[in-house]
Amino acid sequence: MDLELVASDAQEGKKQELKLWLRLLATTKLMSQEIRRRLRTEFGATLPQFDLLAQLYREKDGLRLGELSSRTMVTNGNVTGLVERLEADGTIIRERLEDDKRVTVARLSEKGRTYFEGMAEAHERWVKEMMADVEPAVLKRLLAELGQVKESAQRHLSDDE
Amino acid sequence: MDLELVASDAQEGKKQELKLWLRLLATTKLMSQEIRRRLRTEFGATLPQFDLLAQLYREKDGLRLGELSSRTMVTNGNVTGLVERLEADGTIIRERLEDDKRVTVARLSEKGRTYFEGMAEAHERWVKEMMADVEPAVLKRLLAELGQVKESAQRHLSDDE
DNA sequence: AGACATTCGTTGAGACCTGAAGCATTTGCC
DNA sequence: GGCAAATGCTTCAGGTCTCAACGAATGTCT
DSSP, rough: OOHHHHHHHTTTTTHHHHHHHHHHHHHHHHHHHHHHHHHHHHOOOOOHHHHHHHHHHTTTTTTTTHHHHHHHHHHHHHHHHHHHHHHHTTSSEEEEEETTTTTTEEEEHHHHHHHHHHHHHHHHHHHHHHHSSOOHHHHHHHHHHHHHHHHHHHHGGGGGG | OHHHHHHHHHHHHHHHHHHHHHHHHHHHHHHHHHHHHHHHHHHOHHHHHHHHHHHHHOOOOOOOHHHHHHHHHHHHHHHHHHHHHHTTTTSSEEESSSTTTTTTEEEEOHHHHHHHHHHHHHHHHHHHTTTSSSSSHHHHHHHHHHHHHHHHHHHHGGGGO
16 A cells, blocks of 8 residues: 555665765765865865864863864874874973873963964865855754764664664 | 844854864764774775775776776875775776776776675665664755755865866 | 877875774772 | 772774875877
8 A cells, every 4th residue: 555655765765875975975075185185285284183283272271182082083092193293393282190190181382372273264264165155044954964964873883782 | 233133143153164064074984983893894894995896886897097086086096005905805806908008997806796795785774774863854955955065165176266 | 200298007205094902000899 | 908900092003095206108299
């Protein structure tokens, strides 16, 4: 009796998830490549570095490396290297805690703070520019609906099954 | 006279693009990390490899490396390495053209074809699973609206200004 | 034909990224 | 107190990624 429904289900909505996933991937890749390129040529920075600095910018007292790792969704081992390079050119400062000598806290240097502000301003301009042809209402809805996708994905990670 | 408009503009809709971009980045990162992890544990493959194989799967006669590069949005130099590794374990075959000895064509081996089919089936299942909590109508709209974002970004890349 | 430019792929340096193993420090439990 | 477990970061091997420089093959122009 609902053969029609089954049939239309198998045709129209088929692979909708897959298509969306591929488009998500392509769109993000396109935009991040552009941003990466501009960060590199105009500031000599990389996207992961920018991401890390953005976290530190809003935490004046700095963050432990583990906290940085989870906020930027970057592995621990990777944070070590990122922090090392950023410390080397004086953008951030790394220091061990006295209370607990296992933890290391990273925070922006003064130089790093002004450096980041310049980048952040440009970064926001680039993003706005790239999305210029999309209506504000659409942007707003996308934000909400993408939130649903993220929540759904989060609930279906393989370690919680 | 339209101070209100200016004010609300500065509050409500402000940084809408930036927020969307960050969410786009976070969602994609979350999902691709999960897919990466599963590809690795269940098939010993990586996401870029999967992406490359997917392109070859639908082109029985194979593709030139440059074509692969642009379709996967991966640099030339990177394609060389990817193809090398995939050829080493017999998934794909690489051969020079007689007509034009500069070009190299890569295509799936028989083994690679069945190998990829297994992966593709699993990959689609994972994606579907992660998006399970999102209504089909929302998925459909997201696909269309994300398309707008992609188009807009494409039109505002820095080399065409 | 000879010189020059273009195209295609490879190579190399440097950064990013992951998972797993390693090491030090703290904590918990007896 | 003492020893095992947990925690926080680092190190390592291998793959990905980018750009820039290179080399070989082909096209073009005079």
